[in-house]
Amino acid sequence: MPRSTENNAQPVVLPRSEHSISRKQIDPDTLKVLYRLSRKGFKAYLVGGGVRDLLLGRSPKDFDVGTDATPNQVKKLFRNCFLVGRRFRLAHVRFGADQVVEVATFRRQARPEDLPDDPAEHFMFAENIFGSPREDAFRRDFTINALFYDIESFAIVDYVGGLEDLNQRRLRAIGDPLVRFTEDPVRMLRALEFSARLDFSLDESVREAIYVRAPLIAEAAPARIREELMELFRHRVAGRVLRDAQAMGLLPHLLAGFEGETETFDLLEKVDARTAAGVAIEEPFALAAIYLTRFLRVCPPGADLTVTEAVRLAGLTLAPHCGYFHVAHGIRHQARELLIGFFRLARGRGFRGERRFLQHPMTPQALDLLCLWQQISGGDPALVEQWRPALAEATSPQPQEKQAAARRRPRRRRGGRSRRRPGGGESAS
Structure with missing residues (x-):
């Protein structure tokens, strides 16, 4: 043709x-x-x-x-x-x-x-x-x-x-890719996304142009890059695309000096599989997965650290990304809670405050993150299984229902006799 x-x-x-x-x-x-x-x-x-x-x-x-x-x-x-x-x-x-x-x-x-x-x-x-x-x-x-x-x-x-x-099954730019990527550097990320989503090969001219123009991605609007990153997760190709971005020198400019590790890309591919299985991806979970490896370097579960110290380290880990991309406080807070929850789950059971921690709304997602990490790190799957029944018991609605029923029951005086309303019923003798 x-x-x-x-x-x-x-x-x-x-x-x-x-x-x-x-x-x-x-x-x-x-x-x-x-x-x-x-x-x-x-x-x-x-x-x-x-x-x-x-x-x-x-x-x-x-x-x-x-x-x-x-x-x-x-x-x-x-x-x-x-x-x-x-x-x-x-x-x-x-x-x-x-x-x-x-x-x-x-x-x-x-x-x-x-x-x-x-x-x-x-x-x-x-x-x-x-x-x-x-x-x-x-x-x-x-x-x-x-x-x-x-x-x-x-x-x-x-x-x-x-x-x-x-x-x-080839991805080719219209015109000179060096010129097209200079006009709009986000096209480099979209090239990797389409290649992964469609399982297409990159035309050699596109591949070479990404190597040359990679630094320009840092000049793109942060809000646009942030949305494109979430599109990778929604399309279930974040792991593969960011791995390719690392190989082509694009990732450090895309994520402000971020140097991905093999464990990070493996984890993101597990996150993509979780999304493909029908679990909707949300930005806090994506952020926690991207920065989990970096967080574990400064806050390993075996370290003698308090939860307060873990909170501080999780905040410091996420701060550069959230500041540059103007991530809302609520999303930043949830991503931090996921990292802290991971730390508390990974160090095992029996620590102070466990009951309240298990009732925290982010703990089930933190357990999901731990489960994915165990799959790629070769950790003991028994750790996850120890937490599941405890989490199910702590989040069961039965205790709350019993408390609510007790509050609804009318109080009776001692001896079982109800208090008579003044002026009602029998006349005073």
Whole structure:
């Protein structure tokens, strides 16, 4: 199959008879948006990861729409439409309380004559210059994310060679990866994420560019990196991606000097397996898993340390990450409690305050963390089994129910006689 280039305006078009995507696989609300745009004379494409996943036989996380209609034109077509974003103007078409179909107008790379005189406004204007489907495809990050499904012809439209790369199970950047990673360093992390999620090989040019541009990831917005890290955990690839990031020199810049160890990556892969088994991942648990090995270096369970000292050391372990990424106090507190809970569980039973500790709301998750650690460290599984019945007994609702029932029972005077209300019942003699 010929690979389309930026100088070749003719895309590869795969007709309906030659691909597997059916409209039955597309969300009904997304279809409504596509059909209405098409009936009103606008181009209407399913774009991005949804097309990629459908071609791979996967279930897309969401569906996005691309069109040549401007955001204001989209808003006029849908009463339930809201325009969002100042830097990157998008239309959100709402269906019900929590269903949103995102509609983006095709855009192109800005040319010098497109930009305002004030350099401070360049970035905002550069993101809102509308273009053709072909120009929009070449603005995207990777070829497999730049495929379009045309609702009018039911064909796949490929301007960048994405179909060939899907067949080869290869991740390739659109254009020069050195330039694309300089434009947006987060693309390096996304390259590793897509490679792990889809089990695709990295194109050699992408791999080499990550080695060269790795330091630039430190310049990305902390809030964006923090969200991308959590996406790795939600997609159950955190262990593999961070291991690859370490091998390519990306990890120390990604996590502020963090040098991962084999045990850390092994533990994160166990966390990913826990998520895959249906246990929802939350940020405190992810943070505790990332920094557990570092915490154990300063606070090993066998050390003669008090819980107060463990609290201080857990806080110091998490402080650089939580400060840089502006992690909320509540999340930081829960992550610290997980590390402290791990320390208390790992040193064994019989210490002071055990009953109250077992009733702490973070203790069950701390036991989960200990169980995962025992699996990768070769620890004694009997330690976990010693804690399970004690935890079950301490968290049983029966004692609380008995106390509540006792509080509800009316008190009686000695001798079993109830106190008579004044002025009620029999008359005084």
